[in-house]
Amino acid sequence: MPDPKRPPKPDSELTPESRRNREYYRKNPDKHEQMTRWRKDWYLKNKLRIQIQKKSYQKGVRDECVRILGGKCESCGELYNPHARISNLEFDHKFYIQSKVIPKLPHWHIQRMIRDGLDPKTQYMLLCHTCHMGITTLRRHHEKAKNIVALATKSGIL
Numbered sequence: 001m002p003d004p005k006r007p008p009k010p011d012s013e014l015t016p017e018s019r020r021n022r023e024y025y026r027k028n029p030d031k032h033e034q035m036t037r038w039r040k041d042w043y044l045k046n047k048l049r050i051q052i053q054k055k056s057y058q059k060g061v062r063d064e065c066v067r068i069l070g071g072k073c074e075s076c077g078e079l080y081n082p083h084a085r086i087s088n089l090e091f092d093h094k095f096y097i098q099s100k101v102i103p104k105l106p107h108w109h110i111q112r113m114i115r116d117g118l119d120p121k122t123q124y125m126l127l128c129h130t131c132h133m134g135i136t137t138l139r140r141h142h143e144k145a146k147n148i149v150a151l152a153t154k155s156g157i158l
């Protein structure tokens with residue numbers, strides 16, 4: 001089954017080997033169908049195992065990145081919970097505007113930075129969900145944030 005979200009590459013961008021494969025399947029559409037069916041069956045038969053492998057690999061990468069970044073919320077100190085189904089700590093982009101040009105997931109980007117000999121702490125920090133929401137609001141709405149702090153101070157909340 002071709003991925004509906006990803007259109008096939010044009011012939012000119014293929015490697016010689018992939019081009020040969022494509023030509024072969026164009027000439028033998030029944031073979032193509034057979035292979036597609038076989039791949040789909042194999043996936044369905046091994047679906048659970050594949051999903052578990054994928055999840056545990058991704059979790060390993062995430063855990064490692066959390067460890068590198070200190071393992072706790074930089075604001076309130078909430079510790080990382082490795083058993084939570086959804087991570088209790090989030091990766092915050094320190095340079096908000098700059099990091100928008102990097103379309104990768106934070107943990108892939110962190111791995112790449114380490115590979116390139118860069119310190120991921122210059123780009124990311126760990127925050128719990130509450131602190132992350134707070135910081136993001138402060139960044140996005142400077143004036144509103146100042147007013148809120150003033151109001152909270154005046155009314156004795158802070």
Ligand SMILES: [Zn+2]
Nearest residue numbers: 073076128131
């Ligand atoms: Zn926090």
